[in-house]
Amino acid sequence: MVNIQDLHKAFGKNQVLSGVNLSIKEGGIFAVLGPNGSGKTTLIKSILGMVIPNKGSISIQGKHIKNNSSYRQHIDYLPQIANFPSNLKVKELIKMIKDLRGKTTEDERLIQLFKLEPFLDKKLGTLSGGTKQKVNLVLTFMFNSPLIILDEPTSGLDPISLLRLKDLIQAEKAKGKTILITSHIMSFVEEISDEIVFILEGKIYFKGTVSELKTKTSQPDFEHAIASILTENHA
Amino acid sequence: MLKILKYSFYDLMRSRWSYVYFAFYLLLGVVLLFLNNDLSKAVITLMNVIIVLVPLIGTIFGVMYYYNSKEFTELLLAQPLKRSSIFLGQYLGVALSLSMSLILGLGLPFIFYGLFKSTAIWDFSLLLVTGTFLTFIFTALAFNIALSNENKIKGFGYAILMWLFLGIIYDGLFLMSLVLFEDYPLDKISLIGTMLNPIDLSRTLILLKLDISALLGYTGAVFKQFFGTNFGLVISFGMLVLWVVSPLMRIIFKSKRKDF
Numbered sequence: 001m002v003n004i005q006d007l008h009k010a011f012g013k014n015q016v017l018s019g020v021n022l023s024i025k026e027g028g029i030f031a032v033l034g035p036n037g038s039g040k041t042t043l044i045k046s047i048l049g050m051v052i053p054n055k056g057s058i059s060i061q062g063k064h065i066k067n068n069s070s071y072r073q074h075i076d077y078l079p080q081i082a083n084f085p086s087n088l089k090v091k092e093l094i095k096m097i098k099d100l101r102g103k104t105t106e107d108e109r110l111i112q113l114f115k116l117e118p119f120l121d122k123k124l125g126t127l128s129g130g131t132k133q134k135v136n137l138v139l140t141f142m143f144n145s146p147l148i149i150l151d152e153p154t155s156g157l158d159p160i161s162l163l164r165l166k167d168l169i170q171a172e173k174a175k176g177k178t179i180l181i182t183s184h185i186m187s188f189v190e191e192i193s194d195e196i197v198f199i200l201e202g203k204i205y206f207k208g209t210v211s212e213l214k215t216k217t218s219q220p221d222f223e224h225a226i227a228s229i230l231t232e233n234h235a
Numbered sequence: 236m237l238k239i240l241k242y243s244f245y246d247l248m249r250s251r252w253s254y255v256y257f258a259f260y261l262l263l264g265v266v267l268l269f270l271n272n273d274l275s276k277a278v279i280t281l282m283n284v285i286i287v288l289v290p291l292i293g294t295i296f297g298v299m300y301y302y303n304s305k306e307f308t309e310l311l312l313a314q315p316l317k318r319s320s321i322f323l324g325q326y327l328g329v330a331l332s333l334s335m336s337l338i339l340g341l342g343l344p345f346i347f348y349g350l351f352k353s354t355a356i357w358d359f360s361l362l363l364v365t366g367t368f369l370t371f372i373f374t375a376l377a378f379n380i381a382l383s384n385e386n387k388i389k390g391f392g393y394a395i396l397m398w399l400f401l402g403i404i405y406d407g408l409f410l411m412s413l414v415l416f417e418d419y420p421l422d423k424i425s426l427i428g429t430m431l432n433p434i435d436l437s438r439t440l441i442l443l444k445l446d447i448s449a450l451l452g453y454t455g456a457v458f459k460q461f462f463g464t465n466f467g468l469v470i471s472f473g474m475l476v477l478w479v480v481s482p483l484m485r486i487i488f489k490s491k492r493k494d495f
Contacts, residue, residue, distance in 0.1 A: 011494070050312050051494040067491075072315040079313065083306035087249065100238060100314050 001026040001147060001178045002047060007056035009042055016042045018202040020056070026146075029169065029179045031189045034199035035230060040182045041080060043199065044149055047180075048077055060147065073101070078140040080151040080182075086125025090116065090135055093124060097139055106142040113164055114138060130156040141168060148172060148179045154188055166192060190222045198226075200233055236320035236327075239311065243328025246307075247300070253332055256292060260340025268348050274355040275445075278362060281341070282441045285366050286434055290373040291398050293333060297377025298394045300329045302387050312495055319487045322378070326486065330374045334367045341366075361444050365437040368475045372433050373398070375482035382489045405432050422457040429458075430471070433478045440471055 007020040016039045024030055032040050045051040047058060049065055049072065058065050065071055084093060094107055111117060114134040119127060127135070133156045140148070150169075154162060169192060173179060183189050189196070190210055198206040198213075206213060206229070210222055219225040247253050263284065264277075271277040304325060311321045341363065342350075350356055377394050384390035409428050413421055429435045443462045461467040 045495070048313055050309070052492060069317045070315050072313065075313075077313040079309065084310065085246065085304065085307040087246070096242060097310075097314070100311075100316065 001061065002180075003059045003062075004043075004047075005057050007043070007046060007058065008054045009039075009046060009051060010054060016202055017046070017053070020199075020202070020204055022197060022204055022207070024178060024180070026178055027173075027176050028194040029173055029181060029192055030195050030197060031193035032180060032182045032197045032199065033189065033226065034205075038199045039202050040199055041151060044077075044151055044180070044182065047149065048072065048075065074145050074147055076140045076143050076145045076148045078136055078148075078150045078153055080155075084124040084132065084135070086123065088124055089121055090124060090127070091120045093135070094139065094142075098142075101143060104142050104144070106144070107138060110138040110141055113168070114161060128156075130158060130161070133157055134161060137165065137168075141172070146177055148177055150179065150181045152183055153181065154183060154185055162188075186223045186226060198229065200229070205229065205233075236317075236324045239316070239321055239324025240327045240331075243300075243304070243325045244332055246304075247328060247332040252296070253336055256296075256333065257336040257340045260337055261344060264341045264344035268344055274345070274348065274350065274353045275358065277345075278355055278358050279445060282362055282438070282445075285337075285362060285369075286438050286441075287402055289337065289366050289369045290402055290434060293330075293370045293373030294377045294394045294398045295391075296333055297326075297329055297374040298381045298390055300325070301378055301381035302390065309495055318490045322382075322486050322490045323483070326375060326378050326483070329378075330371045333370045333374065337366050337370060338363055358441070358444055362441060365440060365475075368479065369433060369437055372475070372478045372482070375479060375486065379482050379485050379489070382486060382493065401432055401434050406435065409435075426458070426461055430474050433475060436471055436474055440468075 002022070002024040004020055004022040007017050008015075009017040016037075020039075020043060022043075032043065034040050042051055046053050047060070047065075049069070060071050061074065063071055088096070094111075098104060098107070111120070114137065116131070116134055116138065119131055119135075124132065124135070133153075137153070140150070153165060153169075157165060166188075169179060169181075181189070181193065193210070195207065195209055196213060197204060206216065208216075213225050214220070214222065217225040217228045219228050263281070267277040267280050268274070271280065308321065308325070312318070345359060350359060376397060380394045380397065381390045384393060409425075409432075412428075413425060416424075429439050439458060439462060443459055462471060
């Protein structure tokens, strides 16, 4: 599904990714973890073509993404910070994205699911952080793409919405989709992900299941396993 | 690209600033016509205002729009759209809405005053055409500056400096060099110097069309000889087109390599 080879990226003098090799097979939920500033978002943005790597190659569904834009038709992306044009109404934004990407009827179901009906006529600038994140989720999940990338999907959500989000992610997985998630909430990651990719100092430090990580670090639970990686590498 | 253009244009048409800009030109047109009581004279006064103001507005709007629509841009970048069409679409949205404010704002009062029955119609059209060119040129330059500077304050600073340079400082340097080298034949140099600055070029084009080049003395005669001919006119419009196209090329080039 996604194949990354020897990916390097530096912003000025700040080397963020230094030789990432990663291949993600089709189907399943993959969590990308790592301390702040380890390059998670840079990695995701490279896959999306928003960040141009200095070196290395990325291919999605067997096609190289360099100088290509149509492959994004097959990716649904949830950005980390839900920044939207503030003078647009929620309804207009949804309509616009549908206009740009193609038709879908899923939006109505998702609006109902996240109880967004009362906000449809409000401007995006007036919404609270959590509501914005819900709009963000609707925009991401309303298309039926084989690859879904979620950057911190849980931020700002209330417990009920969080439950709905988990159900939504599981439902997408059941359809055989590939889902890439970054999150700092370890319980969420442990509950939902099939495999973990741990990034440290711009490299893939570990890739495998949660139980493999526990054995590797010989820690009884997931949170301590992650913590032990971090203390060992004094990050 | 057309979809992005549509949304940018729509977005701008709803913003207060387009109306302020439109209302300003409307007022300017009405006041000038009222004070001058004569179409041709109003056109001359208008030229002096347009030549300085249109580039300034284009620059500020261009930079402001780019920075303000950062979120919109990031949203679009994750969609299956080409980068060049995102940025060109936004650019055209800004440039077109500004040009429309200019043309409608100035056009309406002049039409009501009886422009179509007057001989000044060609002078006035030339004024609007160069004004539109200046809008397209300076918006494109502003987009270039904004694309190269992540820092808003820096971007604004450079953009204002660019306007100041092309609008005022360039003329000063140009004049000083003419005074300094007055012992040498300067016709060619001054022609080239004029060509290299879109503001000077527009001003010269309009002045010569208005037939007041006698005021310019000897240089005026040389200019008239050049710009008055069809060849000169074609070259000058070619230069204006080049001034639009080359910043656009850089927008495409830069945007392809930028990280978001």
